[in-house]
Amino acid sequence: MLQCDVSERPAGGSVVERRYVVAPHLMLEAHDDAHAVVVNTATGARAKVSIAAFRMLSRFDVPRTVSDVFGRSDEGRAAARVRALVEHGLLWDVEVERPAEKPRRRPAPFRFCNAPSYSASGARADVVVLGVPYDLGGPENGREGLLAIRQKSLDYTYMVDFDARQPAGWFDAGSGVRILEGVRIADADDIPWVHGEPQRAVFERVVETLDELLPVDGVPLVLAGDASVSHAVATCCAGRHPLSVVHFAAGGAAAEREGESVTVYDVARAMTHVAGVRSVVTAGLREASGYAPPPGVTEVTATRLRAGDPGDLVAHLPIAERVLLSIDMGVVDVSTPPSGKGMSLREVRDAIHTIGGRHRIVGVVIAGLDPSAPLGPVVAIVACHLALQALHVATLRRVA
Amino acid sequence: MSEHGLFGWPRGDATSLGPGDVGVVGVPSDFGNAYVSGTRAGPEAIRRSSAAMPLRDVAGHDLGDVDVFDGADWAEIVERTGERVRRIAGQGAMPLVLGGDHAVSYAAVSALDRAGTFDIVWFDAHTDFCPWHGADWHNHKQVLRRIASLPHVGRLLVVGHRGITYFDESLQWPALEVVRPASPGHAPSIPSSWLEGERPVYVSIDIDVLDPCTAPGTGHPVPGGLDLDTLCSMVRSVARSRRIVGADVMEVNPLLDYEAMTSRAAAEVLSALVRARVPHSLPAIDGALA
Numbered sequence: 122m123l124q125c126d127v128s129e130r131p132a133g134g135s136v137v138e139r140r141y142v143v144a145p146h147l148m149l150e151a152h153d154d155a156h157a158v159v160v161n162t163a164t165g166a167r168a169k170v171s172i173a174a175f176r177m178l179s180r181f182d183v184p185r186t187v188s189d190v191f192g193r194s195d196e197g198r199a200a201a202r203v204r205a206l207v208e209h210g211l212l213w214d215v216e217v218e219r220p221a222e223k224p225r226r227r228p229a230p231f232r233f234c235n236a237p238s239y240s241a242s243g244a245r246a247d248v249v250v251l252g253v254p255y256d257l258g259g260p261e262n263g264r265e266g267l268l269a270i271r272q273k274s275l276d277y278t279y280m281v282d283f284d285a286r287q288p289a290g291w292f293d294a295g296s297g298v299r300i301l302e303g304v305r306i307a308d309a310d311d312i313p314w315v316h317g318e319p320q321r322a323v324f325e326r327v328v329e330t331l332d333e334l335l336p337v338d339g340v341p342l343v344l345a346g347d348a349s350v351s352h353a354v355a356t357c358c359a360g361r362h363p364l365s366v367v368h369f370a371a372g373g374a375a376a377e378r379e380g381e382s383v384t385v386y387d388v389a390r391a392m393t394h395v396a397g398v399r400s401v402v403t404a405g406l407r408e409a410s411g412y413a414p415p416p417g418v419t420e421v422t423a424t425r426l427r428a429g430d431p432g433d434l435v436a437h438l439p440i441a442e443r444v445l446l447s448i449d450m451g452v453v454d455v456s457t458p459p460s461g462k463g464m465s466l467r468e469v470r471d472a473i474h475t476i477g478g479r480h481r482i483v484g485v486v487i488a489g490l491d492p493s494a495p496l497g498p499v500v501a502i503v504a505c506h507l508a509l510q511a512l513h514v515a516t517l518r519r520v521a
Numbered sequence: 522m523s524e525h526g527l528f529g530w531p532r533g534d535a536t537s538l539g540p541g542d543v544g545v546v547g548v549p550s551d552f553g554n555a556y557v558s559g560t561r562a563g564p565e566a567i568r569r570s571s572a573a574m575p576l577r578d579v580a581g582h583d584l585g586d587v588d589v590f591d592g593a594d595w596a597e598i599v600e601r602t603g604e605r606v607r608r609i610a611g612q613g614a615m616p617l618v619l620g621g622d623h624a625v626s627y628a629a630v631s632a633l634d635r636a637g638t639f640d641i642v643w644f645d646a647h648t649d650f651c652p653w654h655g656a657d658w659h660n661h662k663q664v665l666r667r668i669a670s671l672p673h674v675g676r677l678l679v680v681g682h683r684g685i686t687y688f689d690e691s692l693q694w695p696a697l698e699v700v701r702p703a704s705p706g707h708a709p710s711i712p713s714s715w716l717e718g719e720r721p722v723y724v725s726i727d728i729d730v731l732d733p734c735t736a737p738g739t740g741h742p743v744p745g746g747l748d749l750d751t752l753c754s755m756v757r758s759v760a761r762s763r764r765i766v767g768a769d770v771m772e773v774n775p776l777l778d779y780e781a782m783t784s785r786a787a788a789e790v791l792s793a794l795v796r797a798r799v800p801h802s803l804p805a806i807d808g809a810l811a
Binding site: 280291293295465505510 | 556648682683684685686687688701732733734735737741742743744745746748
């Protein structure tokens, strides 16, 4: 249970003389005879308070002074309790001006695999999940893709072993072993964005938020509306250590830039200009893009991956490199029987294991899922599998 | 409830059945699935889809559904299902059970204890072999482990196991063999050792063995599954080479389905099974309820 923001202190003057009102956006989430849980619906922050405190809080539904509520005789005793509610951000002093501040994160309806909220456990998490529902970098309707992935991921519930009190992980039938055992995952909700906001501002918010949330060795799992968001994640991760990016996409992603915004068509090229990014491999193309990739970008088609040594994928990466894995879900062909035009789930999974076998995966982006597409629900399941497999590889191997 | 039964077969009771016929019983239960409900509507959805593929060359009667909505608990549903299955087998017919969640299969398999030792072919994305301690009713993820402990059950073959689960499905039973989905360029097939021998076989089909593109209407779909032609081919190969003592199709959830794709797939695979098994007929099981 996290505390509401302690952002305000009582202004000058006696507590009993000032007018207070219950903080906006508060709702009662649960209560029993002893306690109440109130939630700030704007930030998702929750606070557990005594029933007595909750009753006191509800008497300030309109601006009132302490003596209005408690009378002159009791205002002295009540003042200390009112001060505590103000300090916890549950009561607001109506005379204090508050600058309008955008929340950095927005609560998501579901948490990935129902893992704990970041606010409760994030500082100790090995993996931090962050949603970025930005999809103006491409034509797909990807902003709802995060929701679909998180909702489907509830089929793969994050559980903690009863005796060891460590995350139990999952059983992977493909390898016959448990994966992600002991790996602590926390979901940090979504980055908010509004139409009309410059892409640069959204991406800066992504970088700042990841910088703030990620523990030193933490692995981000970013669920993104479209693959342009990988640029922001690469900026954050490369700011910590130099790295390369392996970007799985059905189409070329190294087109000439047009304008300032990063798109799904040029994100690979754009990432080569990020400080700390040494190279970008675009993998899984359904056909050659038809243009010469710029320096620093290598293209590997799905056909070449299928026909050649899986090592082809990593041949272009420096030895023992840190790698950001970016997966545009359009790379996966989920049709049954396979039409052969894209990579199968198994092929992408094998490629991830190949990369992770030789390099250290430091971040994972899953992007480009349109849940309203005919096979959207199936792709959501595939996305869950790929995310868990990638996190398994990322947390299993640590290269010095 | 539709006037005609599965594949247009007439409604009837066990006395309508003769040796070698197919006796259909529906179990509209989702007691064994604590997470996703909806399989209770599976039997009727499969019957509706099967209406477009009548089987006039196979004799069968549909005995309707087991009552599950009268306050019965899980143990009573198992008992009622078992009794229907015994009555069908008692006529020398083959029981065909429409689920319902996969936990129901235990009722059918356990009720066939007078058929002698038989093997199990279990088409499923999961092994359903999660630990079961006997303290509670088994659920659909533990059902095969409980079935494996029945004295009249011989070898077990799981076809289609794949994906990620939060329970430990590591294999812990010497008589259990697993066929995983195809590797690139190689179609999965039934091991040859399972296509010979005199011992009868019970075939259980969890519809999630199919890829979600083919069968989206199920509670726990797993990508990378079989396509319908491959499943039908595998089922046919078992039914042509081994005597089928009973069969079921489970986990069809119409609430999650898209244009009845899943119930139609279930009907198609059942059609493949009962057509392929025509050469065989079961002797009436001595001492079974008549």
